[in-house]
Amino acid sequence: MEAQFEAVIAADARVEPRDWMPEAYRATLVRQIAQHAHSEIIGMQPEGNWLTRAPSLRRKAILLAKAQDEAGHGLYLYAAAETLGVDRAELTEKLIDGRQKYSSIFNYPTLTFADVGVIGWLVDGAAICNQVPLCRCSYGPYARAMVRICKEESFHQRQGYELLMTLMAGTDAQRAMVQDAVDRWWWPSLMMFGPPDGASPNSERSMAWRIKRHSNDELRRRFVDMTVPQAEHLGVTLPDPDLAWNEERGGWDFGEPDWSELQQVIKGDGPCNAQRIERRRAAHEDGAWVREAASAYAAKQPAREGSAG
Amino acid sequence: MSGERASWPLYEVFVRPRRGLNHVHVGSLHAADDKMALLAARDLYTRRNEGVSLWVVRSDAITASSPDEQDPFFAPSGDKVYRHPTFYPIPEDVPHI
Numbered sequence A: 001m002e003a004q005f006e007a008v009i010a011a012d013a014r015v016e017p018r019d020w021m022p023e024a025y026r027a028t029l030v031r032q033i034a035q036h037a038h039s040e041i042i043g044m045q046p047e048g049n050w051l052t053r054a055p056s057l058r059r060k061a062i063l064l065a066k067a068q069d070e071a072g073h074g075l076y077l078y079a080a081a082e083t084l085g086v087d088r089a090e091l092t093e094k095l096i097d098g099r100q101k102y103s104s105i106f107n108y109p110t111l112t113f114a115d116v117g118v119i120g121w122l123v124d125g126a127a128i129c130n131q132v133p134l135c136r137c138s139y140g141p142y143a144r145a146m147v148r149i150c151k152e153e154s155f156h157q158r159q160g161y162e163l164l165m166t167l168m169a170g171t172d173a174q175r176a177m178v179q180d181a182v183d184r185w186w187w188p189s190l191m192m193f194g195p196p197d198g199a200s201p202n203s204e205r206s207m208a209w210r211i212k213r214h215s216n217d218e219l220r221r222r223f224v225d226m227t228v229p230q231a232e233h234l235g236v237t238l239p240d241p242d243l244a245w246n247e248e249r250g251g252w253d254f255g256e257p258d259w260s261e262l263q264q265v266i267k268g269d270g271p272c273n274a275q276r277i278e279r280r281r282a283a284h285e286d287g288a289w290v291r292e293a294a295s296a297y298a299a300k301q302p303a304r305e306g307s308a309g
Numbered sequence B: 001m002s003g004e005r006a007s008w009p010l011y012e013v014f015v016r017p018r019r020g021l022n023h024v025h026v027g028s029l030h031a032a033d034d035k036m037a038l039l040a041a042r043d044l045y046t047r048r049n050e051g052v053s054l055w056v057v058r059s060d061a062i063t064a065s066s067p068d069e070q071d072p073f074f075a076p077s078g079d080k081v082y083r084h085p086t087f088y089p090i091p092e093d094v095p096h097i
Helices: A003-008 A023-042 A044-048 A057-082 A090-097 A113-136 A140-168 A174-189 A203-208 A218-233 A261-268 A273-286 A287-308 B034-045 B067-078
Strands: A244-246 A252-253 B010-016 B022-031 B052-058
Touching: A003 A261, A003 B034, A003 B067, A023 A044, A023 A057, A023 A090, A023 A203, A023 A273, A023 B052, A044 A273, A057 A090, A057 A140, A057 A273, A090 A273, A113 A140, A113 A174, A113 A218, A140 A174, A174 A218, A174 A261, A218 A252, A218 A287, A244 B052, A261 A273, A273 A287, A273 B010, B034 B052
Parallel strands: none
Antiparallel strands: A244 A252, B010 B022, B010 B052
16 A cells, blocks of 8 residues: 555655555645645734725725635635544634644734735735645645635735735835835745755655655745845835845845744744734634534424425 | 534535536535535635536535545456557548548
8 A cells, every 4th residue: 555655656646535645644734734724714814904994995805805715725725634534623623722833924913004915915925936836736635725726826916916016106105114014024924935944854755745846945045036026126125135136046145034033933922923813712712603503503404394394 | 612523514515617517526615504505615616706506415425436446446447448449440541430
C-alpha cells in the first residue's frame, strides 16, 4: 500500500480520500487545511470591521461580497478537511480553544478604510502567491478547493487595488492614509509566507509529498517581484530601505522581516489575537439556538409527513 | 456544544453548469435537512452563476466501490481491447469509417 502511495506521488498524480496514506501525510494535511480554513473564517473579521462604515453603497456591496467569499472559502476547506476523517464541529472547537492556529496576518487591526484596500492588494496578493501552487497539491480534494478559491481571490485583489487607486487620486490626506496603511501591512504581508527556509522544519517533507511546491523564501521573493511595480504604479513607497533591483538575479533584493515579531504573533501576543478568538467564540455560541432550531425542525419533519400520509 | 456534534448529516453537492451538461460533483456541506442543504448549496457553490441546476444527496445514501479492490473490481473491462474502435485495422483509403 505504501508503495502504491509513493507511486502516485512520484507520478505527480492525486491522492484521493479513501486511498491508503501515511498517517503523517494525513496529519500534515489536516493541520494545514484546518489552519487554512480557520484563516478564511477569522479573515472575515478585520474587513468586517468596516462593513457598516464603508463610504458608499458600492464599496459596501463589494466588501460584503468579499466577506461572503471568505466564508465560502472556509467552508470549501472544511469540506476538504472532512474527507480526511475529521469532523467540522471539532475543528471549530479546536480553533476556539486555541489548539489550532490561523494565519498571523489576521491579528493586525484595520485602523482606516485604506486598510481594506491594502488587505485586498497585499494580503490577498500574498495569499494568491501561496495558493496558486496549491491547486496542484497532491491531495485531490484540497487541490480542487484551491482551484475554486483562486478563481475568486482575483476579484479580492483587484477590488483592493482599485480602491487604493481611487484614494491615491483623491486628497493629500487620502494619499497619506494609503501610505500609512502600506507602512503597517507590508512586513506582516511578507511574514505570511512563513519563517525563512532554514527555520521551516516541515517544509522539506511537505515538498517531498508534493503538498507544497515551492519554499517559503521562493514564494516571498516572487511576491516582492510582483508587488514592487504595482507599488510604483500606485505611487506608494514600500517601507524597506534595502529594496533594490538585483540585475544579476533579475529580481528585487529586500530586507529581512522581524522574525521575532512573527513568533510573538503566532504565540498569541499579536495586537488582536484575543479579540479575534473571542469574536469567533461569541459568534459560535450566539448561533447555537439557530443550529438547535434547525435540528429540531428537521427532526419533526418525518413525523409530520407520517401523520399527513 | 458536544451534543450538536455530527448531528447534521453530510450532503454531497452536484451542479449542472449550464443546459446540455451533466451535473458534476463540486463538494460537500452539512445541513439539518434536504431543503436547507439545497439553500446552503446555492449560497456556497453558485455565488457567481456557476450553475442552472443543483442536486444535493446525503453522503450516507451513496454506495461506492472500494479503492482497495480497485484492480479486481474493474478488471473485467481491462482485457477487452476489442471493445475499442482502434482494435480493428482498416485500410486508410476506406472513407468515413
